[in-house]
Amino acid sequence: MQKNEAKKSNENFFMNLVRQQMFIPILAVLLLAVFNLIADPSFFKITLGYNSAGNPVLSGFLITILDSGSELAILAIGMTLVTAASGGQDISVGAAVAIAGSVILRVLCGGNSRPEKLAAPIIVAFLVSCIVAMLFGAFNGVLVAYFKIQPMIATLILYTAGRSIAAWINNNELPVISDEKFTYFGEFIPGIPIPTPFFIAVACIIIIFLVLKFTNLGLYTQAVGINESSSRLNGLNPAFIKVMSFVVLGLCVAVVGLIKVSRVSTINYSVIAKDIEMDAILAVALGGNALSGGKFNMAASIVGAYVIQFLTTTLYKFNVQSDALPAYKAVVVIVLVVISAPTVRDWFSNLTKKLKVKEVA
Amino acid sequence: MSNNKSSASGSFAEKINNLTDTNLLLTITIVVFFLMYIGAIIFQGGGFLKAQNFLNLFNSNAALIILACGLSLVMITGGIDISVGGVTALVSMCCAVYLDFKGGNVFVSVLIALAIGLAFGAFQGFLVAYLDIQPFIVTLAGMFFARGMTTIVNTKPFNVANEAFSKLKMTRVIIPGLGSTNRKGVYVDAYVEIGVVVALLVVIVMFCMLRWTKLGRSFYAVGGNQQSALMLGINVKRTRFLSHLLCGLLAGIGGYVYFLHVGSGSPSHATGAEMDAIASSIIGGTMLTGGVGNIVGTLFGVLSLGTIQNIVSSAGLDQAWWTGITRAVMLCLFLVVQSLVMARKKK
Numbered sequence: 272m273q274k275n276e277a278k279k280s281n282e283n284f285f286m287n288l289v290r291q292q293m294f295i296p297i298l299a300v301l302l303l304a305v306f307n308l309i310a311d312p313s314f315f316k317i318t319l320g321y322n323s324a325g326n327p328v329l330s331g332f333l334i335t336i337l338d339s340g341s342e343l344a345i346l347a348i349g350m351t352l353v354t355a356a357s358g359g360q361d362i363s364v365g366a367a368v369a370i371a372g373s374v375i376l377r378v379l380c381g382g383n384s385r386p387e388k389l390a391a392p393i394i395v396a397f398l399v400s401c402i403v404a405m406l407f408g409a410f411n412g413v414l415v416a417y418f419k420i421q422p423m424i425a426t427l428i429l430y431t432a433g434r435s436i437a438a439w440i441n442n443n444e445l446p447v448i449s450d451e452k453f454t455y456f457g458e459f460i461p462g463i464p465i466p467t468p469f470f471i472a473v474a475c476i477i478i479i480f481l482v483l484k485f486t487n488l489g490l491y492t493q494a495v496g497i498n499e500s501s502s503r504l505n506g507l508n509p510a511f512i513k514v515m516s517f518v519v520l521g522l523c524v525a526v527v528g529l530i531k532v533s534r535v536s537t538i539n540y541s542v543i544a545k546d547i548e549m550d551a552i553l554a555v556a557l558g559g560n561a562l563s564g565g566k567f568n569m570a571a572s573i574v575g576a577y578v579i580q581f582l583t584t585t586l587y588k589f590n591v592q593s594d595a596l597p598a599y600k601a602v603v604v605i606v607l608v609v610i611s612a613p614t615v616r617d618w619f620s621n622l623t624k625k626l627k628v629k630e631v632a
Numbered sequence: 633m634s635n636n637k638s639s640a641s642g643s644f645a646e647k648i649n650n651l652t653d654t655n656l657l658l659t660i661t662i663v664v665f666f667l668m669y670i671g672a673i674i675f676q677g678g679g680f681l682k683a684q685n686f687l688n689l690f691n692s693n694a695a696l697i698i699l700a701c702g703l704s705l706v707m708i709t710g711g712i713d714i715s716v717g718g719v720t721a722l723v724s725m726c727c728a729v730y731l732d733f734k735g736g737n738v739f740v741s742v743l744i745a746l747a748i749g750l751a752f753g754a755f756q757g758f759l760v761a762y763l764d765i766q767p768f769i770v771t772l773a774g775m776f777f778a779r780g781m782t783t784i785v786n787t788k789p790f791n792v793a794n795e796a797f798s799k800l801k802m803t804r805v806i807i808p809g810l811g812s813t814n815r816k817g818v819y820v821d822a823y824v825e826i827g828v829v830v831a832l833l834v835v836i837v838m839f840c841m842l843r844w845t846k847l848g849r850s851f852y853a854v855g856g857n858q859q860s861a862l863m864l865g866i867n868v869k870r871t872r873f874l875s876h877l878l879c880g881l882l883a884g885i886g887g888y889v890y891f892l893h894v895g896s897g898s899p900s901h902a903t904g905a906e907m908d909a910i911a912s913s914i915i916g917g918t919m920l921t922g923g924v925g926n927i928v929g930t931l932f933g934v935l936s937l938g939t940i941q942n943i944v945s946s947a948g949l950d951q952a953w954w955t956g957i958t959r960a961v962m963l964c965l966f967l968v969v970q971s972l973v974m975a976r977k978k979k
Contacts, residue, residue: 359768414964418971423712423768424910424920425967431907432960435953443953549776552769562769592787594899598780604773605759612763 292559295607296574299557303581307588314588319464329464332584337465340580341472342527346547347554347576348479349520351567352488355496356516357415358564359422360552364524366433367407368544371528373437374400376446376538379453384446393453401525407433408521412514430548438540447537457533468530475526476573483569492516496564546597550579553600556607656973657917658929664915665936672943680942683822687807689938694827695720695890697934699905700912701838702882704930707913708842709875710855710922711760711767715752716883717905718778721898723748723887725782728897731794738796745888746881752778753880761872775906782899789898801895805829827889834882839927851875855922911963912937919970936962 307314317331346364353361378399381390407429414425456467483489494502495509503509527547532538556562557578558571582603586596609615673680680686690697699716706713726748727741756774760767792798804823842848853861854871862868890902916933918925937959944954 414967418968419974420967420971421920424914427907427910428960428964428967431904431911431963432957435956435960438953439957546776549772552772556769562766592783594783594787595780597776598784601773601775601777601780604769604776608765608769608773609759609763612765614763 292568292571293574295559295610296557296571296578299578300574300581303578303585307585311588314585322459326459326461327464328459328466332588334466336577336580336584337469339468339584340577341466341468342530343547343550343554343576343580344472344573345475345523345526345530346520346551347558347572348475348569349516349523350551350555351558351560351569351572352492352516353422353520354552354555354560354562355564355567356492356513357422358496358562359415360548360555360562361411361426361517361520362423362548362552363407363411363426363429363433364520364527364551365544365547366430366437367404367521367524368528368531368547369434369437369538369540370407370440371400371404371525372532372538372543373440373540374403375529375532376448377440379448380441380446384441384444386446386448389448389450389453393456397525397529400528401522404525404528405518405521408517408519408524409514412517415517416510416513434540437538437543441538445537445539449536453533454536455533457530457535471526471530475523479569488515489567489569493566497566549597549600550583551576553604553607554579556604556611559611561611562608657919657924657970658926658932660969661915661917661929661932661936665932665939668936668939668943672939672946676943676946680946683807684820685942687822687824687828689935689942690828690831691825692893693934693938694825694831695886695893695902696905696908696912696937697831697931698834698882698886698889699909700916700930700934701834701927702879702886703906703909704913704916704918704925704927705838705842705851705882706767706875706879707910707918707920708855708922708925709851709872710858711872711875712910712920713756713767713771713774713876713879713883714906714910715756715771715774715778716879716886716909717902717907718775718782719749719752719880719883720887720890720902720905721782721900722778722785723884724891724894724901725785725897725899727888727891728790728792729786731797732790732792738794738800741797742888745891746884749880749882749884749887750877751880752883753877756880757873757876760876761869767876779899782901786897787899789896789900791896798895800826801892825893827892830885830889834885835927835931842927847871847874852923855924857923908937908959911959914963914970915966919974920967921974 314332317329317333320328320330322328350360350364353359375396378391378396379389379393380386383390411422411426411429414420414428415422418425456471458466460467491502491507491512494505494507495512499509527544531543552562554576555572556575558568558573558575560567560572579600582600583596586599587593591599669680699720702716703713723745726744730736730744731738731741752774756767756770759765759770803826805826805828806821806823808821840848842851850861850866850871853864853866854868854875858868861871887902890905891897894901912933913925913930914920914933915936916926916929916931918930940958940962941955944958
């Protein structure tokens, strides 16, 4: 009898663990880690070296994950809010990053494509790009909230035009910034061996958690996502909250734009942040958040973003070509959505029930 | 198309009010297309007057017409499929590899194209209809899978050197009476490529299917309201599955027509074709919310996009980014018009 109870509580503990939203992303990390450990333990090696400027820098696959995953984590913050509020995803983030980056370069160069010195302080350029990116976010948001267009279709407009607009901002030129300070945001600050994007991401994460804790943003967003009309009856303004979530995503996009252009000190309109929308959506999905809106778990999305980068880096390590990456990621997406589909879950729980009945009999 | 009987004596506003959603959107599309084409003739000069120039609109957009037909079908049923561009690239790459490396015959390559299209359609349709997963996510994954697979099959773009295929590719259908004399004074016949014939056949078959068959009507019913379609005894799941399956099949056909037009395989083929196809469907008056749409409108949607491209290129603007911007503006306008039409319905 006692044994049976112990078994039951054990089972309950296991079921609770499985039900936790963090379960899937953490399980994925563990699987990837074990896989890498078996395949090639050198994956986990971190070395301290010196870059061309003579600054100490850490390098290794794990550092790459922290570095590139940070951009994705920042985008995942905004994407989670948009997903929760509107029940759809923004597919224009890649194009919007191109626009934000282009604006930064335009302000910094002031029309001259090879400036000797910067035409404006970096902070000004960044603020301008924030405003532009938030305006584009608001444009998407208005289409979704007031014109009632499905988010993915509404953002399709910017997806189609975004990179063209980005090129147009700089007259289709490719400005190059020679100021070394500009590279600090995407690479390393002298003396600190950890890549800067990681610190930026941590700052963003802290801000969003403070906002979620001390304001009603999270509650209202979920309310609108779960049931729009009843949230309106409760005195919320669903349209405003939807637009708001897109504006927040715009802010995230501006931050990522800064990191992206800072990495290379220039811009390539058709390549910058290519396919990043897929990764951002995937991060949200991997975090166990319902893609049809409603409840969300910000921490899970952020972990999800790093997991995606973990996967990407692992694939790169095994010499998968960058163009072939989407095929593998697509398989992961399909497996994820199939596992989390309500129909499949029902079927699964029915199956376990049947098994239990058999056991009892 | 318009509703003449009841509004013969009514004012213009009444006439518009009496149109159904489908016909109103269709009318807007056709009017916009003709305005644009006439505008192009006036401002860009005689080039647009030549019959061959008009036919080239079909020649270069035959594949897009087929893809857009498939998308309209899915969108009428209330879903969406953004994998068609990827499938097109995969089909052309696989056929190119088969024809070039294996020296196979053309007939088998057509079968390969159809099989790829059907496989994508069936898998995506199953996930969407029977497992109830959001179509956008499923087909987004499908698109990335197809693009990735294209690279895995072969990394580098290459031209096909297969005699039978080249013969088929160069087959042209001459249209009598529309030719013109060129600069040297030689009379040149007006022609269309074989893909255009396929595209027009697809348009006709789809039009008839959607208008007069039970299956066609059930697509509209499911897209309009799933619940009431279920009450009417329509097998909603099966209908949604079939819409994706047919779209996949059309993507296969469209992919082969595209391949026939370009005659090469490349991972960057048909980039953004899904977006063009969606845009054409929307411009053609297919509602994203489902239940409203017309294949004829879709045809005009594709032609409108093609005309924009021609105008942009003949105006000497930098093509790649002006096309993007003008298309996006047009898409935006039509989306807003649709949402206004929806608002009108609610009143």
